[in-house]
Amino acid sequence: xxxxxxxxxxxxxxxxxxxxxxxxxxxxxxx
Amino acid sequence: xxxxxxxxxxxxxxxxxxxxxxxxxxxxxxxxxxxxxxxxxxxxxxxxxxxxxxxxxxxxxxxxxxxxxxxxxxxxxxxxxxxxxxxxxxxxxxxxxxxxxxxxxxxxxxxxxxxxxxxxxxxxxxxxxxxxxxxxxxxxxxxxxxxxxxxxxxxxxxxxxxxxxxxxxxxxxxxxxxxxxxxxxxxxxxxxxxxxxxxxxxxxxxxxxxxxxxxxxxxxxxxxxxxxxxxxxxxxxxxxxxxxxxxxxxxxxxxxxxxxxxxxxxxxxxxxxxxxxxxxxxxxxxxxxxxxxxxxxxxxxxxxxxxxxxxxxxxxxxxxxxxxxxxxxxxxxxxxxxxxxxxxxxxxxxxxxxxxxxxxxxxxxxxxxxxxxxxxxxxxxxxxxxxxxxxxxxxxxxxxxxxxxxxxxxxxxxxxxxxxxxxxxxxxxxxxxxx
Numbered sequence: 001x002x003x004x005x006x007x008x009x010x011x012x013x014x015x016x017x018x019x020x021x022x023x024x025x026x027x028x029x030x031x
Numbered sequence: 032x033x034x035x036x037x038x039x040x041x042x043x044x045x046x047x048x049x050x051x052x053x054x055x056x057x058x059x060x061x062x063x064x065x066x067x068x069x070x071x072x073x074x075x076x077x078x079x080x081x082x083x084x085x086x087x088x089x090x091x092x093x094x095x096x097x098x099x100x101x102x103x104x105x106x107x108x109x110x111x112x113x114x115x116x117x118x119x120x121x122x123x124x125x126x127x128x129x130x131x132x133x134x135x136x137x138x139x140x141x142x143x144x145x146x147x148x149x150x151x152x153x154x155x156x157x158x159x160x161x162x163x164x165x166x167x168x169x170x171x172x173x174x175x176x177x178x179x180x181x182x183x184x185x186x187x188x189x190x191x192x193x194x195x196x197x198x199x200x201x202x203x204x205x206x207x208x209x210x211x212x213x214x215x216x217x218x219x220x221x222x223x224x225x226x227x228x229x230x231x232x233x234x235x236x237x238x239x240x241x242x243x244x245x246x247x248x249x250x251x252x253x254x255x256x257x258x259x260x261x262x263x264x265x266x267x268x269x270x271x272x273x274x275x276x277x278x279x280x281x282x283x284x285x286x287x288x289x290x291x292x293x294x295x296x297x298x299x300x301x302x303x304x305x306x307x308x309x310x311x312x313x314x315x316x317x318x319x320x321x322x323x324x325x326x327x328x329x330x331x332x333x334x335x336x337x338x339x340x341x342x343x344x345x346x347x348x349x350x351x352x353x354x355x356x357x358x359x360x361x362x363x364x365x366x367x368x369x370x371x372x373x374x375x376x377x378x379x380x381x382x383x384x385x386x387x388x389x390x391x392x393x394x395x396x397x398x399x400x401x402x403x404x405x406x407x408x409x410x411x412x413x414x415x416x417x418x419x420x421x422x423x424x425x426x427x428x429x430x431x432x433x434x435x436x437x438x439x440x441x442x443x444x445x446x447x448x449x450x451x452x453x454x455x456x457x458x459x460x461x462x463x464x465x466x
Contacts, residue, residue, distance in 0.1 A: 005449045006457040011404040013437075013464035017425070018275060020437055020464070023406040027435040030442070 210236060210245050215253040218345070222261030224317050226385050229254070230348050237352020238359040247349055254345035255338060258310075262320040262337050269324025273432060275466075276321045298322045299426040306336040310344035326428045404462055412460075413438075419460040424448060429466050437464065 002010045013020065021027060214229075214236055221229040233254060240247040268276045297312075298305050298319055309319040323333050352359060366373040412419055421440040423430070436442065443451040452461070 002449060002452065002461060002463075005452075007452070007455075007461055008458060009460045011460075011462055013409060013421075013462055014403040014405050016465045017423075017433065017435070017437065018466060020406045020409070021435065023410070025406060025410050026438060028438050028440075030430055030434045030436050 207239065207244055210239070211249045211253045214250055215257045218254045218257035219261050222258050222317070223264070226388065228384075233345055233348035234352040234355075235359060235363075237349035238356035239352075240349065241353040241356040247353070250349055251342065251345050255341045258341035258345070259334065259338055262341075263334065265317070265320035266324040266330070266333055266337075269321030270327070271324075273325045276325065298326075299428050303328055303332055303336040306333070306340040307343060309340055311347075325432065327432075409437075409462055417460070419462050420452065420455050421462045421464070422448060422452070423465075424463055425465050433466070440464075 015022065017027075214232060217227060217232045218229045220227045233250065236245055236250045237247070239245045240250060265276075297315065303323060305315070306319055306323070310316040320333070320337065323337075366376070369376060409419070409421075418439075421437050423436050423440040423442045424445045425442075426444075430436075430442070441451065448463075455461070
């Protein structure tokens with residue numbers, strides 16, 4: 001959808017949020 | 032002749048016919064007694080049989096009746112070993128006649144070509160041999176069409192006649208004998224995620240049930256039970272491992288694009304009601320149960336909705352089979368005419384289907400792998416001071432399950448992502464993430 005809208009640099013995060021958290025990187029808590 | 036006038040004559044003929052049968056027993060007995068020297072015990076046994084026969088027959092037969100029974104073929108009395116076998120055979124025949132004519136539960140082959148062996152009388156290792164025999168050539172001469180047609184599988188009044196001359200017939204035979212178990216295993220494997228489509232089997236079973244060869248109720252019960260077992264297993268895994276189980280599912284799924292694209296959003300939108308139609312949507316049927324578990328839905332509600340959904344799904348397939356049973360008959364007949372090649376054709380079609388799906392999967396994953404960004408790369412961008420637009424496209428349920436997010440991420444719904452990023456310049460780096 002984004003690419004159709006003209007966005008050229010769209011990339012999914014490998015592993016999603018779980019991958020980010022598993023790597024030990026910081027995260028915000030959603031209110 | 033009036034119908035009432037004919038009745039006494041019919042009754043008399045019936046009685047006369049019974050007398051003939053008993054006379055045949057008497058004739059065999061007399062022949063055996065003449066040809067052997069029976070022991071006392073055997074003589075007693077035969078004597079009892081004779082007394083019983085006499086009690087049933089009444090007065091002794093006339094010379095004319097005996098002549099008609101022996102058909103002018105006088106026997107020469109002499110001692111023979113075979114007579115012992117005949118004596119045993121006589122008792123067996125009497126038993127068969129009782130079962131066949133009176134009780135009506137035993138089929139007796141009377142034509143070597145037209146009547147096959149009793150399937151329950153064959154050992155399991157003999158059954159596969161029929162495939163090879165059937166596949167070795169066409170059926171009898173010009174009778175191919177008649178013998179190969181599935182109509183020959185129709186059960187007779189005693190419910191036991193069957194004829195098989197091709198591998199497809201043998202397959203149908205297996206479906207008839209082990210049908211409910213096969214349906215159960217097929218549905219169970221499909222719902223567990225194996226690339227084994229169950230709908231064709233359900234449609235064929237539905238067509239067979241239309242002809243009274245299978246029970247629709249049993250088919251539906253087997254399909255629902257298998258479906259509930261597999262789905263409940265995924266439900267429990269979803270409850271235990273949360274949304275992580277989806278990643279495993281998508282890894283083994285042949286449709287990863289549909290798996291990751293919008294199944295989660297669809298479930299969020301429709302809730303447990305989505306289970307009612309989940310099995311009609313590719314990719315969704317396997318993902319919906321763990322989603323239900325991961326989102327903390329109650330077990331009772333899940334079983335109720337999933338059971339009704341399985342009933343609708345299997346019922347639709349069986350109903351389609353029943354509605355189009357003539358067309359299915361023709362397809363089966365065409366496959367039967369192919370002989371042994373029918374299995375090759377079916378196997379090739381299945382292999383092509385799986386190969387196409389697999390190729391699509393590899394292509395999709397390759398594209399995804401080339402395009403995606405690793406967590407350490409994103410962290411490095413943050414550390415360098417670059418500010419990519421990070422978009423959290425998880426569903427509200429997933430966010431509720433794990434209320435954390437990557438710093439400065441924009442929380443948007445997947446359907447609205449294009450409009451939500453309206454102010455972002457097109458050349459900006461955009462990183463999307465879900466669970």
